[in-house]
Amino acid sequence: MNDQARALREQVKRSKESPQEDPAIRQEARAIAVMSGKGGVGKSNFSLNFSLSLQKKGYNVLLFDMDIGMANIDILLGVTQRYSILHLFERNLPLEEIVQKGPEGLSYIAGGSGLKDIFHFDEQKRKHFLSQLQRLSIQYDYIVFDMGAGITNESLQLILSCNEIILISTCEPTAMTDAYSAMKFIHNHDQNIPFQLVVNRAISAKHATNTAVRLQSVSRKFLNRSLSHLGSLPDDKYVTLAVMEQTPFVLRFPNSHVSRAVQDIASNYLRGQDTNSTKKTNSFIHKLRRLFG
Template identity: 85%
Template sequence: MNDQARALREQVKNSKRQPEEEITKKKETRAIAVMSGKGGVGKSNFSLNFSLTLQKKGYKVLLFDMDIGMANIDILLGVTQRFSILHLFERNLSLEEIVQEGPEGLSYIAGGSGLKDIFHFDEQKRNHFLSHLQRLSYQYDYIIFDMGAGITSESLQLILACNEIILISTCEPTAMTDAYSAMKFIHNHDQNIPFQLVVNRAVSPKHAINTALRLQSVTKQFLNRNLSHLGSLPDDKYVTLAVMEQSPFVLRFPNSHVSRAVREIAANYLHGRDTTAIKNTNTFIHKLRRLFG
């Protein structure tokens, strides 16, 4: 009888522990910061369409609009923002309730002035936010942070916690200079975080390749690090048409040159993930907690 009772208690104990163990065993989300050195290079449009492309490939993606004051993911989607991160505290909502669903089942959190306040919360509120974010992260393969142009002391913490950075630049000299400056600034704080380059609005493949080669050259010469080139997006009229219609171009014009280019970039990214040994894959939340502290 005692053996049966002990076995029953052990079974109940294991059944209570199982959900937590399943969560911990699940591969944690991969966090990607999409950033640029200056505004107006198409960063948010890339973030949205890249996220949708991964989602259409069967991955669970959460797009987090971190462009404080200039948030526009909801505008590009043609929807009205219902929640901001402050509702997590003011209305006692969970992050799951703040997350909104976009096309193709894409999850997103719209930006707003409340996002900046996260970095100034007291320890209790920060821990509350991070606990919610950690639980939410287990539901996704990727969290993509659409960062604001430039780098603030607040956004730096989040960027450094991400697993990798996708850097957006155009072929314009000012955009290239600002992109390199942003990369150098991040490099001075973390020499190991991977960068991958996307050249946007290229007037020709030759211009895109030359831009990538120049940025790769200065990065190797002055920072002694490699810069992977994920691919380029052409200067396509269908991007403007899609923005005017407030619809992502990969959905509105799936056969356009720019849509095919995004799919190729996503394929290159996923191929790189499959063939490259990824280190420190489960550190996003832990790094964020440490940086917030």
């Protein structure tokens, strides 16, 4: 664990050289919730490979597995978790000891079957969670939360605290319907949180575009809000092969269509951050503390 803490301290030092901003004005990480309306749309795989793509571009990224009961980031990485977020509470461990290192220096926190209890702990444990998260938030450029499929009362608080949401859908009508329902549910609680859409497993560029246009149309018509299309991922055999080998596809098959696509999505995301850099948003930690009450 001393090695783990030492590695994290070294990362803090490296983060001062982040390409994102001057170290003198460095602020807390930008929090991104990756969610979907239903399971089986490739959300966790996207979260992992998107996070790695940001990491490969020189940003410090923390991937936080918040998929209640179905946590599988460690499986996709082919590693056995030593600690999960539950140990933060059960053993009162600092988050630095729970953070694990993945490929390309990507930091990640494994999930656990009892994540739903996080939002029901007593005040002392909630304060511990918030203080630890605040410490980590200034050590990274981005914290990517891989949320569970759908929305629970427990996950809603965390989602609403994030700076933005990346919504994953496939071209299937059921996935699109569930994605819209999830977006509507969040919209009814917060009309200002930005949404960005990623269409996964598209069999063609035309199908991806049609899916995005349809979701954008219903979003404008019924929610009166915009939905930007961040990009699309093709239905690629190399995704399945990478999962079988328990290696992220962006590393195992870097020249595949899907790997190039997820890297393009990461680039599109970063360009969007540059465009919106002058917009002020409430602190992730501030919003989370307020919602925790």
